[in-house]
């Protein structure tokens with residue numbers, strides 16, 4: 331951008347890449363950082379680096395975990411029902427479901443949803459990890475808790491098909507969640523109802 335000195339322009343560009351941060355917001359944030367005390371800016375920079383260096387992925391459920399803590403706390407907890415796996419799109423969905431206290435099984439995090447428009451196929455998601463996990467046996471139910479939008483539904487249908495006879499029950503969380511919405515934004519009561527009202531998915 332003309333007139334901007336390079337370090338400021340660079341920060342604005344980087345902030346602008348974040349989801350939901352438009353050019354104007356990026357500029358406002360950049361000037362906020364510029365005015366902030368140096369140690370505040372350093373703390374922000376350190377937090378950004380740490381999230382990449384100190385966060386790893388659980389080798390069982392693919393959720394994020396602290397580096398060196400593998401399997402994650404939920405997968406390692408013997409009180410959690412290993413026979414029930416709840417499949418979600420994002421780590422934030424795990425937090426939303428955990429907040430309700432309704433689900434005592436374990437999770438599998440896909441890190442996205444199938445979206446042909448965006449060129450995201452099943453190979454870009456943690457699908458093969460889920461199938462491998464289910465095929466090792468001992469799983470009685472897979473609950474598909476992908477978002478109630480086009481991509482989430484397509485992903486649920488694909489997974490139900492792929493899981494086939496590998497698991498006795500494949501269920502889909504009930505409608506009632508705001509259509510087109512994100513699981514992570516659903517209120518606790520809606521989320522609990524949606525879990526309790528889950529329906530078994532018919533498979534061919």
Ligand SMILES: [Zn+2]
Nearest residue numbers: 388391402405
């Ligand atoms: Zn895990």
